[in-house]
Amino acid sequence: MSRIRAEYMDPAGVRHGGMPTVHWGGADPTIYATKRQLAKKGKRRGRQPVAAQLRWWGITGHGGYGERFADLYRWDLAKDKRPATRRQLAALAKANRALRTCPTCGVVREYVIPRKYGECIDCHDDYWCSKPYSGAEREAA
Known part of the structure; x- marks a missing residue:
């Protein structure tokens, strides 16, 4: 089964409770990033709310197949990581x-x-x- 489904493409958030939703590979990488992508670039989300969600079909953490989710945050609102003391x-x-x-x-x-x-x-x-x-x-x- 494909990771991309038409039901996952909902940029206005009509079907998903007001939360803009994109499919696997459907998010604009210049606008949105996951927490892991932010961390890789030395950034943190910094109290900003979730801007959108990423949905795809794949292997779940329990070994079965099902819907997977990831929160997306905006690059322009991300803050630099604080250095350790x-x-x-x-x-x-x-x-x-x-x-x-x-x-x-x-x-x-x-x-x-x-x-x-x-x-x-x-x-x-x-x-x-x-x-x-x-x-x-x-x-x-």
Whole structure:
């Protein structure tokens, strides 16, 4: 089934409760954008109301087929994204470092420690661990 349907083309919003509606690929990209498109260009919607909606037929989030929707916002009313403060960046760096620190050996890894294992891959494999343990320490832990 095609993503584009005649019922989805309603620029005046007569059939959709006053909300202008366009089909897949039917919105003017110089006027309308989704939140993701705004973010990609460094913009945010900034309290503006939904200007139109995009409707199409496709795979839903539950694995079936059905109608999909996306809110469209106007480019001219979009605002620039606010830059993160130094404190916010420091908090993110601290949180990311904690996610990369192995609780077993204490080494900060280049990857996030898998929750599945609760320790770095080297400690989980018990072969390349940088902090060796004796058999008694291993049994106690």
